[in-house]
Amino acid sequence: MSRATGLVIMSTADHCLVDDLAGGLHRCRLRGRRASRPVCGDRVRWTPGAPDGVIDGIEPRRNLIERGDFRGRPRALVANVDRLVIVVAPEPAPDSLLVDRYLVLARTLAIPMLLWCNKQDLVDRPSAQTLNTLRARCHRLDIPVLAGSTTTGAGLPALRDQTRGETIILVGQSGVGKSSITQALIPALSLRIGEISATSGQGRHTTSETTLFRRDDGGALIDSPGVRTLRLDHLGSEAVDQAYPEILEAAGACRFRDCRHDREPDCGVREGLAAGAIEPERFENWRRLRRETDTADTAERGG
Ligand SMILES: Nc1nc2c(ncn2[C@@H]2O[C@H](COP(=O)(O)OP(=O)(O)OP(=O)(O)O)[C@@H](O)[C@H]2O)c(=O)[nH]1
Ligand SMILES: [Zn+2]
Numbered sequence: 001m002s003r004a005t006g007l008v009i010m011s012t013a014d015h016c017l018v019d020d021l022a023g024g025l026h027r028c029r030l031r032g033r034r035a036s037r038p039v040c041g042d043r044v045r046w047t048p049g050a051p052d053g054v055i056d057g058i059e060p061r062r063n064l065i066e067r068g069d070f071r072g073r074p075r076a077l078v079a080n081v082d083r084l085v086i087v088v089a090p091e092p093a094p095d096s097l098l099v100d101r102y103l104v105l106a107r108t109l110a111i112p113m114l115l116w117c118n119k120q121d122l123v124d125r126p127s128a129q130t131l132n133t134l135r136a137r138c139h140r141l142d143i144p145v146l147a148g149s150t151t152t153g154a155g156l157p158a159l160r161d162q163t164r165g166e167t168i169i170l171v172g173q174s175g176v177g178k179s180s181i182t183q184a185l186i187p188a189l190s191l192r193i194g195e196i197s198a199t200s201g202q203g204r205h206t207t208s209e210t211t212l213f214r215r216d217d218g219g220a221l222i223d224s225p226g227v228r229t230l231r232l233d234h235l236g237s238e239a240v241d242q243a244y245p246e247i248l249e250a251a252g253a254c255r256f257r258d259c260r261h262d263r264e265p266d267c268g269v270r271e272g273l274a275a276g277a278i279e280p281e282r283f284e285n286w287r288r289l290r291r292e293t294d295t296a297d298t299a300e301r302g303g
Contacts, residue, residue: 012200029055041220084106085116086114119150141245163219210227250277
């Protein structure tokens with residue numbers, strides 16, 4: 001008989017850590033070798049035991065982030081995320097293609113997003129203009145935008161407010177400040193990491209494991225190196241299109257239904273580009289991502 005539901009905060013090859021939501025952490029194993037493996041963020045039914053408890057079952061997932069393994073096959077990584085927080089900064093200069101990749105992912109999984117512009121104390125840098133372009137773009141796509149600095153603390157209360165009670169995941173380039181934001185949102189971070197290491201018996205907690213940290217407001221933050229280095233191999237071309245509503249709309253005016261918006265006559269997308277309704281950079285990113293997914297589609301069909 002399962003005693004309770006718990007929250008999986010870490011899942012490795014041979015065990016997972018369950019937060020009993022009453023202040024305790026428990027190491028658990030799966031019931032059988034065929035049992036499906038819970039991932040970080042899963043709600044599970046479990047039975048306590050010594051030395052390890054047992055996972056009896058996984059509650060239905062609201063969403064699941066997967067990443068392609070070395071063969072491009074999807075592997076479950078994180079479940080039940082309420083919001084993808086895309087972190088950008090004036091330094092390192094924003095990578096708009098990477099932002100678009102996260103947009104595709106979030107749209108596909110119907111996970112709400114938020115753009116956090118970090119390092120506002122450095123807004124006089126030349127790349128700040130790129131940042132403004134990105135902010136305007138997110139506004140047009142109805143993605144909330146917040147700005148602040150983990151160095152000065154500016155804007156952090158707004159970030160806490162906007163994501164109150166939510167399970168969030170921070171994504172973005174290396175060096176934009178994800179770890180600093182994690183520290184700011186989870187004041188007891190090093191204490192938690194200590195508890196996790198002690199319970200999992202792995203000695204020092206490796207930062208390469210995807211880990212969920214509960215926040216004081218009832219929400220949580222999932223730190224996932226796997227999501228940070230995400231590729232789009234297992235997503236299809238339709239998923240990419242969904243993240244470019246302005247291109248999809250303009251394509252409605254193309255003469256040919258299978259228009260590639262390249263050299264075809266009467267192309268609505270090229271007209272949109274000429275009229276300024278579509279940003280050239282967005283179009284370039286779209287083309288790039290479509291090339292990637294088209295290649296993946298072909299490989300799947302055995303072509
Ligand atoms: N000026 C300024 N520097 C910041 C701010 N936030 C973080 N930094 C600095 O930026 C550097 C990178 O911050 P991290 O938090 O390690 O960045 P990260 O995104 O976790 O990087 P990875 O772990 O490589 O993915 C550090 O030197 C931080 O001190 C900020 O708001 N303003
Ligand atoms: Zn066209």
